[in-house]
Amino acid sequence: MTADQGGGPLLRVEDLVVEIPRDGMVSTPVDGVSFEVGSRESVGVVGESGCGKSLTALALLRLHPRGAAHIRRGRALFRGEDLLAMDIDRLRKWRGRRISMVFQEPMTSLNPVFQCGDQIAEGMQVHLGLSRQQARDRAISLLEEVGMDHPARRAGQYPHELSGGMRQRVMIAMAIACSPDLLLADEPTTALDVTVQARILDLLERLQEERAMSLLHITHDLALVSQRSNRILVMYSGRIVESAKTAQLVAEAAHPYTLGLFACRPRLGDRRRRLSLIEGSVPDPAHRPQGCAFHPRCPFATARCGQERPEMQSLGAGHAVACFEAERVREAGRWPDA
Amino acid sequence: MPEALLEVRDLRKVFALRRGILGRRAGETVAVDGVSFTIGVGETLGLVGPSGCGKTTIGRCILRLIEPTSGRITLAGEDLLALRGKALRRFRRNLQIVFQDPYGSLNPRMTVGDAIAEALEVHGIGSPRDRQDRVVGLLERVGLEADHARRYPHEFSGGQRQRLGIARALAPRPRLVVADEPVSALDVSVQAQVLNLLQDIQLEFGVSYLFIAHDLAVVQHLSHRIAVMDRGRVVEEGLAEDLVSSPRSAATRALLESVPRLGG
Amino acid sequence: MAPLLFLTRVLLTVPSVGLVLRPRMAWAILSGERGGGARLLVVLALVMAVGAWKGAGARWLKAGYAHLTEPTARAGLFLVILLHAAAVFAPLLTSHSPVELGDTVTERYLAPSWDHWMGTDLLGRDLYSRVLHGARVTLAVATLSVILSVVIGTTLGAAAGWSGGVVDALLMRFTDLVLAFPRIFLVLLLAALTTPSPFWIVVVLGTTGWMGVARLVRGSVLQIREQDYVLAARTVGVPPLQLLWKHVLPAAVAPIVAAAALRVGNTILAESFLSFLGLGITDPNVSWGMLIRGGRHTMLDAWWVSTFPGLAIVVTVVGYNLLGDGLRDAYDRRLGELGPRED
Structure with a gap:
């Protein structure tokens, strides 16, 4: 708790590297990630599939697939204590209580044979030592808090009796049951349709403010977090390539990849035009191109980008970017059309 | 409006809820409740609405994967619901589907070449050699390579599989493709690639689309006209630009509001 | 190639080679003079031998073997092959x-x-x-x-x-x-x-x-x-x-x-x-x-x-x-x- 008093960040990740040994080769899907999440801050992590964003979140709680992946190095200081180095039993007590997680697929993340109320209650019985009845009552009020109609009845239902949106609300109720300081939400709305998505995001925003939590929202859709997060981290091929306050990022993105992510989403009223594309796909982490991993897809790339890897450099006011051409990119302000 | 290709009149689909070992009828849900629309040749109709509004059921009825309870569907003048057995199977080449889930829509035990060629084989189109050429042509058309034909689906990424799904749907030269949430399982960046591909293909092959999705931003981007659905009914229909700029129904407004916008 | 897979193929192949080299014995087995069990085993082995070396059969076998990662499962496969081989070659053993x-x-x-x-x-x-x-x-x-x-x-x-x-x-x-x-x-x-x-x-x-x-x-x-x-x-x-x-x-x-x-x-x-x-x-x-x-x-x-x-x-x-x-x-x-x- 000492770090907190000093006004430091709630979570501070330093140079996290996660490796996957495969066929005698080693691939590094998370390749030196550093970032901070402040107290009561909402941070968005954005990137395409395969950029390592989910694995980063899993590694923080040491929930990455055992045997397949391992943490090579790095620290994850949560209130000054290293999550990656601490005793696993102690971390287990923290999971769900101080840091909890909401996943993309609410169907497979809920146990099909337990009633929703009992699943929410379970964590509180374990972590808060509540009796079965107390926990059950709390579960019902949590269901109400996450906006479920007829919370008492819903508590007695099984996951398959609920719609996707409702299941995600149950997941969220489970995640906030023990009042965690940090909520990791990994693509929490990707499996849902847009109207439900908007409501779930409203809910997360409201809970984050009311409960004074920090939120790390992982998504592939930049537009989603650009409305609601305080700060955004853009990840590409295992590294953070740009980090800025949301308004800054929207107004003056300095990494070409960020511009690309902005450009490829269809906009209302903008019809039947070819969309701008980031051609190609995220490289396999075992075969990253030399230099900047993005350079083969980058319209701003120069010869230097193919040889040297750019490191994060500050552009001032909390804005940092890993790109040699940051100035030129920021001036251009948009992804060039195809 | 272009010449009509598909006409759907008063389509209704009621699902019976059955209970117990004897399958007693215990109630019913009206999934589609009297829906009518037309799609012209080379036109895209966007069918949009929240999940559970019946849009997927409509697509499946048109493809005759589900039998509608009542209504009339004609494609190029042919009464689709009157077709049975072999005649139906022969007619099916005119109607194809692209699915949402790129992981489930290709047989994991068939090479993608065989999967694409299957339609040609079933309908006896071309010699084995011709078929191979057409498979290669289709693969290249959707942005993949000829030697991908020998590979299995698990060797491809989600976006590539969606391209394969499109190639498979195009193989028998259909007149109408039902695209059922073809991009909603994909990354935003890959969505754009697939949307562009669908657009190019329409111009090139003159195929019509029934484009089913929940995201109005995506739907309006690709569609000429849009029908908005809510609880089994079409609540608003019109030209895409009109519908987006001056929505008349509450359902449309709700969909417009939920579209994620860039903000900060 | 995995040695066990190779062994499987060889064991499956030997009876068929034997049948070609000793047509009279082959006839005796196939016509049932040597008992129904032997006949069926030999036919089965023939079919499997062809499959094991050619095309789909070989792929299946290889894929199947690759899936058996546990040593106990491989031991089971070994025992099963050994027993079937002993049965087929009983007269020789x-x-x-x-x-x-x-x-x-x-x-x-x-x-x-x-x-x-x-x-x-x-x-x-x-x-x-x-x-x-x-x-x-x-x-x-x-x-x-x-x-x-x-x-x-x-x-x-x-x-x-x-x-x-x-x-x-x-x-x-x-x-x-x-x-x-x-x-x-x-x-x-x-x-x-x-x-x-x-x-x-x-x-x-x-x-x-x-x-x-x-x-x-x-x-x-x-x-x-x-x-x-x-x-x-x-x-x-x-x-x-x-x-x-x-x-x-x-x-x-x-x-x-x-x-x-x-x-x-x-x-x-x-x-x-x-x-x-x-x-x-x-x-x-x-x-x-x-x-x-x-x-x-x-x-x-x-x-x-x-x-x-x-x-x-x-x-x-x-x-x-x-x-x-x-x-x-x-x-x-x-x-x-x-x-x-x-x-």
Whole structure:
């Protein structure tokens, strides 16, 4: 708790590297990630599939697939204590209580044979030592808090009796049951349709403010977090390539990849035009191109980008970017059309 | 409006809820409740609405994967619901589907070449050699390579599989493709690639689309006209630009509001 | 290439080469002079040998072997191959005849020795040779009856799951009905009605063991038929039977194979039990259960008569169960891989 008093960040990740040994080769899907999440801050992590964003979140709680992946190095200081180095039993007590997680697929993340109320209650019985009845009552009020109609009845239902949106609300109720300081939400709305998505995001925003939590929202859709997060981290091929306050990022993105992510989403009223594309796909982490991993897809790339890897450099006011051409990119302000 | 290709009149689909070992009828849900629309040749109709509004059921009825309870569907003048057995199977080449889930829509035990060629084989189109050429042509058309034909689906990424799904749907030269949430399982960046591909293909092959999705931003981007659905009914229909700029129904407004916008 | 895979191929190939080199012996086996068990094993080995070296068969074998990652599963496979090889090559591996009577005074109940590895029985017959020849009948009967029940179960299960509705309800109620009778009761009933011979034992065991397979297949078919790729094939106009054969059943094969391997062990026990009771295999055929029966009165004086065939049963059952478990685990693992993915 000492770090907190000093006004430091709630979570501070330093140079996290996660490796996957495969066929005698080693691939590094998370390749030196550093970032901070402040107290009561909402941070968005954005990137395409395969950029390592989910694995980063899993590694923080040491929930990455055992045997397949391992943490090579790095620290994850949560209130000054290293999550990656601490005793696993102690971390287990923290999971769900101080840091909890909401996943993309609410169907497979809920146990099909337990009633929703009992699943929410379970964590509180374990972590808060509540009796079965107390926990059950709390579960019902949590269901109400996450906006479920007829919370008492819903508590007695099984996951398959609920719609996707409702299941995600149950997941969220489970995640906030023990009042965690940090909520990791990994693509929490990707499996849902847009109207439900908007409501779930409203809910997360409201809970984050009311409960004074920090939120790390992982998504592939930049537009989603650009409305609601305080700060955004853009990840590409295992590294953070740009980090800025949301308004800054929207107004003056300095990494070409960020511009690309902005450009490829269809906009209302903008019809039947070819969309701008980031051609190609995220490289396999075992075969990253030399230099900047993005350079083969980058319209701003120069010869230097193919040889040297750019490191994060500050552009001032909390804005940092890993790109040699940051100035030129920021001036251009948009992804060039195809 | 272009010449009509598909006409759907008063389509209704009621699902019976059955209970117990004897399958007693215990109630019913009206999934589609009297829906009518037309799609012209080379036109895209966007069918949009929240999940559970019946849009997927409509697509499946048109493809005759589900039998509608009542209504009339004609494609190029042919009464689709009157077709049975072999005649139906022969007619099916005119109607194809692209699915949402790129992981489930290709047989994991068939090479993608065989999967694409299957339609040609079933309908006896071309010699084995011709078929191979057409498979290669289709693969290249959707942005993949000829030697991908020998590979299995698990060797491809989600976006590539969606391209394969499109190639498979195009193989028998259909007149109408039902695209059922073809991009909603994909990354935003890959969505754009697939949307562009669908657009190019329409111009090139003159195929019509029934484009089913929940995201109005995506739907309006690709569609000429849009029908908005809510609880089994079409609540608003019109030209895409009109519908987006001056929505008349509450359902449309709700969909417009939920579209994620860039903000900060 | 994995040595075990190579061994499998060679072992599967040798009998076919042998058949080409010794046409008269081949004829004797194939025409049935050498007994039905041997014939079927040889035919099976021929088919598998062709498959193992060529095309799809080799791919399947390789893929299947690669999936068996647990050492216990590989040990199971090794045992199974070894036992089948011993059965096929029994005449080459023994120096005594399994049926020739010995001198009832000097050669009855000889304890295991260098000359008679497993001793001799009441009539002075070499037990080692009898156990090895018994493997032919026992393994052939078990394998064939499992194949029969898999065929029946798959047909009924696929028909039920594919047609749905009334057909499904009727077939499944019928399955439940058969399942409600204890199997042993059915087996004894049928065995009493038929003449004891390997053929009828296969029929009896095959027709009483298909219910589990039927349920398994029905469940898989119900689930697979709704997969997008099956719907896609339907929209292309693939005829129903081709749809079932090409798109649905291949996806159901893995769990069936795993279940079948586990069933073989069970079936060997059932056959041994019948033969022990005298309702199964009888002279002049030899099976392990029948050999145990032969030694049941002399368990204390001539322990070897029942013990060696008993051990053979244990080893075989363990081998098949290890293999079956391994296959099932491999299948479950693959299901896991098809589940939700991370980025």
